[in-house]
Structures are given as structure tokens and as C-alpha cells.
Amino acid sequence: GVKNFFIRAFLKKRMSKIFSMIDAGYGAKVLDLGCGSGVFIEPLSKMGLEVTGIDSSRSMLSLADARLKNAGVKGYNLVFSEASSLPLEDKYFDLVICAGLLDYVNDAGKVLNEICRVLKNSGSAVITIPSRITPFFILRSGFGRFLRKALFGLPPVLTSTTMAEALKTLDEAGFEVKDV
Secondary structure (H helix, E strand, C coil), X not given: CHHHHHHHHHHHHHXXXXXXXXXXXXXXXXXXXXXXXXXXXXXHXXXXXXXXXXXXXXXXXXXXXXXXXXXXXXXXXXXXXXXXXXXXXXXXXXXEEECCCHHHCXXXXXXXXXXHHHEEEEEEEEECCCECCCCCHHHHCCHHHHHHHHHHCCCCXXXXXXXXXXXXXXXXXXXXXXXX
16 A cells, blocks of 8 residues: 555665665675565675674564575575674674665664674675654644554664764764764
8 A cells, every 4th residue: 555655665765775885796794784574684685795684683684584485585694683683793794785674773883883893894884774853743743743653564663863964973883974
């Protein structure tokens, strides 16, 4: 229906933007943090990248595993973990993708610190975070939260930011921002 049309359109646009920012060579180690049902893992794996997906929902990891097996994807790794305390070694990944996760965490700074910790010094990260100023801000409190859940089946947004706040938080976590 209409709900699925808007969600699909948004996700397609976001995926296109994220993939336009990826600069990782064959065999690069990639972390998809908050991988959900694995929508990024399949195309990343098909690009010849070594992908680890992490999510704090076992049901989403099961969906991802089923999706990837059905698509014939091999060589991926799925891990159950909270994003604020990753069971991963330091400076291991060439690329971290964190899309649609920071919306739903209470402490984005902790997650960003973990991304910085597991990312190689020469690595890059593609991170999405919702803007505080948006036409959809009405869906973030009170009756709007109810509508967000009823219309789109989405949980409440816990983190949103202005551009200045986002840049400050990224700087404090140790990131050098290349593109916004």
C-alpha cells in the first residue's frame, strides 16, 4: 500500500546515496552496524567485500541469514550485539556502514566511539543520523509517535541532531568528516 511505497522509496534513495559514498576495494573488511534484515550485506558481498553484520535483534539476524542464504550470498558473518559495546577487535574494518541505527539509540556518542575503535585509521564510515529540523518532526512526540507506529510500524526516534551538533559529536569521537 501507500505506507510500503513511501518506506521503499526512502530506503532506495538512502541506499543509493550510501553506495555512492563507498570507496572500498575488493576484499575490504566491512561492518554493517545495525544490519537489520541484511539489505546492505547482499550487494556489499557481491562487490567482493568481506562483510560482518551486527544487530541487537535476533529476529532481524534470522531474517538476514535467511535472505542471504536464499540469495546465495557466501562469506558473510552475522553477530548479535549492542552497538555501544562491540565484541570486535580494534582497528579491524576498512569501512563501517551505520545506516538507520543512531535514530534508535540513547547514546549516539558511545556508538560513534565504538565505530572509531573498530575502524582502521585509514578506514571510512558512512553514518546516517536524523536531522532535528525536518518536515516529519511532528511524528517524533506525543500523538505523532502514535501515528509513526500506526502508519509506518516504526519505533520512536530517540536521537536527532542539528548539523552543528552532529559535526561536533563526530569530531569528539575522532572522525574527520569528508562529506555530509
